[in-house]
Amino acid sequence: MSYAKYMPDLSHGDPADAAAVNALRSAVMRLGRRLKHQRVDESLSPTEMSVLGTLARCGSATPGELARKEHVQPPSMTRIVALLEAKGLVRLEPHPDDRRQKVVSQTETAEAMLEESRRKRNAWLASLAEGLDEDEWAKLRAAAPVLEKLAHL
Amino acid sequence: MSYAKYMPDLSHGDPADAAAVNALRSAVMRLGRRLKHQRVDESLSPTEMSVLGTLARCGSATPGELARKEHVQPPSMTRIVALLEAKGLVRLEPHPDDRRQKVVSQTETAEAMLEESRRKRNAWLASLAEGLDEDEWAKLRAAAPVLEKLAHL
DNA sequence: TATTGTTATACTCTATAACTATA
DNA sequence: TATAGTTATAGAGTATAACAATA
Numbered sequence: 001m002s003y004a005k006y007m008p009d010l011s012h013g014d015p016a017d018a019a020a021v022n023a024l025r026s027a028v029m030r031l032g033r034r035l036k037h038q039r040v041d042e043s044l045s046p047t048e049m050s051v052l053g054t055l056a057r058c059g060s061a062t063p064g065e066l067a068r069k070e071h072v073q074p075p076s077m078t079r080i081v082a083l084l085e086a087k088g089l090v091r092l093e094p095h096p097d098d099r100r101q102k103v104v105s106q107t108e109t110a111e112a113m114l115e116e117s118r119r120k121r122n123a124w125l126a127s128l129a130e131g132l133d134e135d136e137w138a139k140l141r142a143a144a145p146v147l148e149k150l151a152h153l
Numbered sequence: 154m155s156y157a158k159y160m161p162d163l164s165h166g167d168p169a170d171a172a173a174v175n176a177l178r179s180a181v182m183r184l185g186r187r188l189k190h191q192r193v194d195e196s197l198s199p200t201e202m203s204v205l206g207t208l209a210r211c212g213s214a215t216p217g218e219l220a221r222k223e224h225v226q227p228p229s230m231t232r233i234v235a236l237l238e239a240k241g242l243v244r245l246e247p248h249p250d251d252r253r254q255k256v257v258s259q260t261e262t263a264e265a266m267l268e269e270s271r272r273k274r275n276a277w278l279a280s281l282a283e284g285l286d287e288d289e290w291a292k293l294r295a296a297a298p299v300l301e302k303l304a305h306l
Numbered sequence: 307t308a309t310t311g312t313t314a315t316a317c318t319c320t321a322t323a324a325c326t327a328t329a
Numbered sequence: 330t331a332t333a334g335t336t337a338t339a340g341a342g343t344a345t346a347a348c349a350a351t352a
Contacts, residue, residue, distance in 0.1 A: 020290075020293060020294045023297040023298065023300070023301055024297050024300065026206055026301065026304075027297065027300035027301045027303070027304045028181050028300070031181045031300060031303060031304045045341075045342070050179060053179055062310080062311095063310080063311065063312095064311075072342095072343070072344090073343075073344060074310075074312085075311085075312070075313080075344075075345080075346095076342075076343050076344070077311090078311065078312060078313090079342085079343085080342095098309095098310080098351075099350080099351060099352085100311070100350065100351045100352070101310060101351095102310090131302070131303075132302070132303070136299045139292075139296045140173060140177065140296055140299055140300070140303075142292045142295065142296065143292045143293055143295065144176040144177050144180065145176065146285065146292050147176070147177065147180035147181065147296075148176055148179065148180045149285070149289070150184060150284075150285070150293075151179070151180045151184045200319080215333080215334095216333075216334065216335095217333060225319090225320070225321090226320070226321055226322080227335085228320085228321075228322080228323095228334085228335070228336080228337095229319075229320050229321070231334065231335055231336085232319085232320085232335095233319095251332095251333080252327080252328060253327065253329070253332070254328095254332095254333060255333085308351100308352080309350100309351080309352070310349100310352095311348105311349085311350085311351100312348080312349075312350100313346100313347085313348075313349095314346090314347085314348095315346085315347105316343105316344085316345085316346105317345095318344095319341090319342090319343100320339100320340085320341085321339085321340080322338085322339085322340100323336100323337090323338085323339105324335105324336085324337085325336075326333100326334085326335075326336095327332100327334085328332085328334100329330095329331080329333095
């Protein structure tokens, strides 16, 4: 239940945290695999979906910026952006100040698709909810922003 | 149309939870990619590592059990087990009751390697700790078991 | 010269289908 | 017939290296 009883003043390198990070690592990798299968839109890979999410938050970005944010190499992002463009989900425009760069932004189609995806995700959430109690969900809600921060660190 | 039949418990299907699940999904996928790069042992894939972790917890298992636990198909687990055996990290023995099955267990080498990995993970943890405060870490510790449960649901 | 993005290529991981052997 | 595991093959996704265009 609580590590605090044994570790009242936790430093960040102690065994309790190491155990937590091990659990996190294992769970994140397994959940990642399940998410790949539970994906809401079969025609979009997880990273493509993530790029659309990033564009929805940031408005627009260059391929290089997207590669850094998604932690993939530039050639991989070139391919991902090309696939998204072929599907009509992003638009590519020349960069106003630097002719080497490009500006990627999402289309109205992508916006509509994300809205539709949200409803499908709710259905998946409901099926998971059967196995978790309210306290467990509260813990996930509290940790979600921290996981996001961790992913960006 | 209604999603009511997929959401018998409305408290789990509300917008706040949907937002949390979106955040979780995004963070889990990005963290997964980072973990692939931050991997403690360059010669072991994330799933190979996860299998060793499972064996460390469960003692031993058949290839079929491992495939179900790691959410991969049987042929994938055949390959993973073969790679681990080639590296001297697992041992394969005949199943006592069923000659179709095999029993996979970790070797002493794997045990030593996991101990070494633990130290390396602590170093990675320490570098992350600089970006999180105590409250944030507490939330991660609380959520870790729930994420594990989610991964097994 | 350094940087942004692309092309060409190869690798890793996983899946599906077909097969073998036990049950 | 059904099940556990394997073999053979294909596909998705990513990386590295070499290259082009621009700064």
